[in-house]
Amino acid sequence: MNHWFHQDGIIVADTQGNTRWWLLAAMGAILGVILLDETVISVALPTIQKDLGLTRLQSHWTVNIYLLVLACFAGAAGRLGDILGARWLLSAGLLIFGLASAAGGFSESGLDLLLARAIQGLGAALIFPLSLLILIRSFEEHERGLALGLYGAIGTIFLSMGPLIGGVLTEYISWRWIFWVNPPIVLIVAAIALACWRDPAQLPEPAFDWKGFLLLVVGLASIVFGIMEGPDRGWAQPEVVIALVSGLLLLTLFIPIERSAPNPLIAVSLFTNPSFASANMIVFTAQFVKIVMFVFGALYFQSKLGFSPLAAGAALLPVAIPQVFIAPLAGKIADRFGARTPSLIGVGCGTIGVALVALGMRVGNSQMIMAAFLIWGCCAPFLFVPPRRAVMMSVPVALHGQASGISMTFQLLGGTVGMALASTTFAITGSFPMVFWLIAIFAGCVFAYSYVSLERKPVKASSEKPE
Incomplete structure (x- = not known):
């Protein structure tokens, strides 16, 4: 059973023995399954x-339908985590994800x-922000960057193996097994979470913000539908025009409604903090690039260079393997120096890497492309x-679940918008x-914005709720 205390305004679980490390392993593993599901399907x-x-x-x-549902529901899941607690909501997400994975492997048609x-995507939307919330509340402030780094490292072990696993399963067994590997891992994570985690006592909360939720879901879905379907259906077709216009109007309306809501789904006032806004924009960009690299990289190797699924998966490994070793270092650097310098290095050098991928594809040089993937x-x-880390440390305690939901929403929205724009292009x-x-x-534009906006010193969490 967890006991709770405040440290520098942060609610922290007073975990006993190795409990927090078991939770770290479990949360990292389920993050890894979700990341695996993004990358393993690319080569298949x-x-x-x-x-x-x-x-x-x-x-x-x-x-993209997986990423779209994730993006639409992650913010809601973070908010529900604040209201209802993470334990049983996470368990429900694991159950949904596991059953849907099994069903995906039995699909007999595109509709299935x-x-x-x-x-x-719905199950993953519950898992993603709540796993981060549990992780943050399991570690004290001075260990949090390291914990996030290890969480990312465990996840990226799965991510790094995704292309290779997808290639092996697709080429030698069946693509259906890329879905059937998920349920056993889900069962193990659920057992650890139920055994090791208890939610803190919850203060009474008002009703869920259904108005904001519906505006966000319908607005995002309409815009992504319009962008994805425009090239095939025609940009002037009524359904495409209506989807794009209505989506923009709904998301525009979402902002003032959330500002005036007493308990909004997404506290848009948090974005008046430049560090919070720019940190989320970097995460958005990172997911944008990652999805496009895995999906269109795999398609390029197979359709243009004639690689087999296994060879295409192996060619994508330089994108993922370095992350396993560098993620813990990135967390330690963030703990010591704050988010600004490591984030700017990441965005700047990452932009160069993407440009080199484009140049390598232009000249048809697979070695150059893989070197750029490595960068x-x-x-x-x-x-x-x-x-x-900057996102979580820049919000008050009462909004930790919501902040994790916002961060995950931006990350996953980066993936779905990136996939839609890349597919259209x-x-x-x-x-x-x-x-x-x-x-x-x-990415270059985001670098310029972040250079101006990111806080120049380590961000400390506030214990006060924003107005």
């Missing part, structure tokens, strides 16, 4: 497309697979760990290099 897409008779756009939707992927893989931990131009030039330009 051409095979899945052929087996189930999917169009190019439908195959891209198998990636898309439905299973959407339900997977980005070394930078990626600095795009996730220090900014995420590729549909219009038919050019892999153009896809990567697009994200290089975007």
Whole structure:
């Protein structure tokens, strides 16, 4: 049973013995399963497309529907974690994710697979922010950066093996096993979480912000639908125009409604803190780049260079393997120096890496592409760990769950928007290099914004609730 105390305004679990380390291992493992599910499917897409008779756009939707549901529901899950507690909500997410993964492996049509992927996204949306919330509240302030680094390292072990596992399973067994590897891990994580975690006593909370939730979900879904479907259906088609316009209007309306709400789904006032805003933008960009690299990198190697699924998976390993070793170092650096310097190094060098990928694809040099993948893989931990620490340390205690939800929402929104824009760019131009030039330009803009906005000293959490 956990006991609770305040340290520098942070609620921390007074864990006994190795409990917090078991929780770290479990939360890192489930993060890893979700990351594995993002990367393992990338090398299997051409095979899945052929087996189930999917169009190019439908195959891209198998990636993006998962990310879209994640992005839409992660913020709500973080808020519900504040209200209801993380223990049973996390368990529900694990159950949903595990069952949907099993169903995905049994899919007999594109519709079956898309439905299973959407339900997977719902389960993952519950897991993602609540796993971060449990992790943050299990460690004291001076250990938190290290814990986040190890959490990321455990997750990226799975991520790093994703392309290779996907290639082996697809080429030698069946792509269906990329889904069937999930349920056993989910069961183990659920057992550890239920045994080791108890929520703190919850103060009475008002009703859930359903108005804000519906505006966010419908607005995001409409915009992503419009961007994804525009090239195939036609940008002037009524359904595309209505989706884009209504999505923009709903998200615009979302901001003043959330500002005036007594207990908003997302405290938009937090974005008046430049460090909070820029840190979330870096996480958004990191996920944007990561998804595009794995999906379009795998497609490029198989469709342009004639690689097998296994060879394409091996070619993507330089993106992921360095993160396993560098993530803990990124956490220690953030603990000592704050988020600004490591984050800017990550964004700047990562932008160079993406530009080199585009150049390598332009000249058809696979060695140059893999070297550029390696550069980005070394930078990626600095795009996730220090900014995420800055996000959590810049909000009051009462909003920790919501802050984790916002951070995860931005990360996953980066993936779904990135996938939508990359898919649209590729549909219009038919050019892999153009896809990567697009994200290089975007990342460069984020670097400039972060240079101006990120706090120049380590961010300390406030114990006061923002007005």
